Amino acid sequence: MTTDYKPAIHFNNVDYSIEGNKILRGITGSFPEGKITTLVGPSGAGKTTLLKLCNGLLSPDAGDIYIKDRQIDSFEPVELRRKVGIALQSAPMVNGTVYKNLALPMELQGEELGKEQAESLLHDVGLDGKFLERKTSDLSGGQRQKVSIARTLVNKPEILLLDEITSSLDRTSLKEVEELIALINRKFGTTIIWITHNLQQALDIGDYSWVMMDGEVVETGRSDLLRAPANDRVKAFVQGGAE
Numbered sequence: 025m026t027t028d029y030k031p032a033i034h035f036n037n038v039d040y041s042i043e044g045n046k047i048l049r050g051i052t053g054s055f056p057e058g059k060i061t062t063l064v065g066p067s068g069a070g071k072t073t074l075l076k077l078c079n080g081l082l083s084p085d086a087g088d089i090y091i092k093d094r095q096i097d098s099f100e101p102v103e104l105r106r107k108v109g110i111a112l113q114s115a116p117m118v119n120g121t122v123y124k125n126l127a128l129p130m131e132l133q134g135e136e137l138g139k140e141q142a143e144s145l146l147h148d149v150g151l152d153g154k155f156l157e158r159k160t161s162d163l164s165g166g167q168r169q170k171v172s173i174a175r176t177l178v179n180k181p182e183i184l185l186l187d188e189i190t191s192s193l194d195r196t197s198l199k200e201v202e203e204l205i206a207l208i209n210r211k212f213g214t215t216i217i218w219i220t221h222n223l224q225q226a227l228d229i230g231d232y233s234w235v236m237m238d239g240e241v242v243e244t245g246r247s248d249l250l251r252a253p254a255n256d257r258v259k260a261f262v263q264g265g266a267e
């Protein structure tokens with residue numbers, strides 16, 4: 025699907041099993057550099073599993089994964105974590121202030137996050153510097169997700185993995201987070217791989233889409249494919265809306 029762009033991540037015939045059950049089968053394809061690709065498909069299709077393979081949280085049983093031209097298992101874990109960031113629906117936080125949470129990734133690497141740098145990260149996600157001293161327990165869902173995204177930006181990742189980051193947000197916050205991700209993509213050229221159950225969102229913000237079913241990638245291409253899928257199962261899924 026992506027011959028017109030360089031791949032940021034490439035899967036070559038990847039399988040992944042849990043306790044003998046094949047969760048992913050023969051995954052082959054590329055996520056284009058600097059583009060937004062959405063992963064859509066029914067619950068249990070294997071989307072989160074595929075995302076976790078992209079940053080080394082899981083390793084394949086068979087096949088190869090490349091980040092740019094390098095095999096994923098040739099990266100040191102810290103190097104991989106810097107290159108490939110991840111944000112989750114639950115936006116997990118440690119107790120304490122926003123600053124404490126933003127500083128965490130650098131602390132884990134034995135470094136310190138300066139106040140100005142922390143303010144600049146908040147600025148990047150559209151939050152005022154005064155949020156640094158706020159307790160994370162006092163944040164709204166949308167603010168929490170923005171802080172979670174700011175925390176991933178600390179390492180200036182080339183690739184950002186997003187797992188259902190807007191599914192618990194109200195409409196206004198959802199739109200703000202969509203715009204924020206589009207801005208990060210444009211401003212920093214960050215490659216985005218975004219799991220969403222919201223097909224309208226995939227059409228609105230995605231350049232490309234992978235449709236997954238039963239552990240396989242059944243259709244890929246420009247996001248427009250979701251308007252008129254070639255595959256009958258994808259057609260039924262799209263017509264049924266996001267389950």
Ligand SMILES: Nc1ncnc2c1ncn2[C@@H]1O[C@H](COP(=O)(O)OP(=O)(O)OP(=O)(O)O)[C@@H](O)[C@H]1O
Pocket residue numbers: 042047065066067068069070071072073074
């Ligand atoms: N730790 C685990 N142990 C056993 N089975 C698992 C585990 N993690 C995932 N699975 C199974 O693997 C399959 C794929 O799960 P995965 O979470 O990747 O799907 P998904 O497409 O992300 O689903 P959803 O949209 O509901 O998040 C499911 O059948 C799930 O039950």
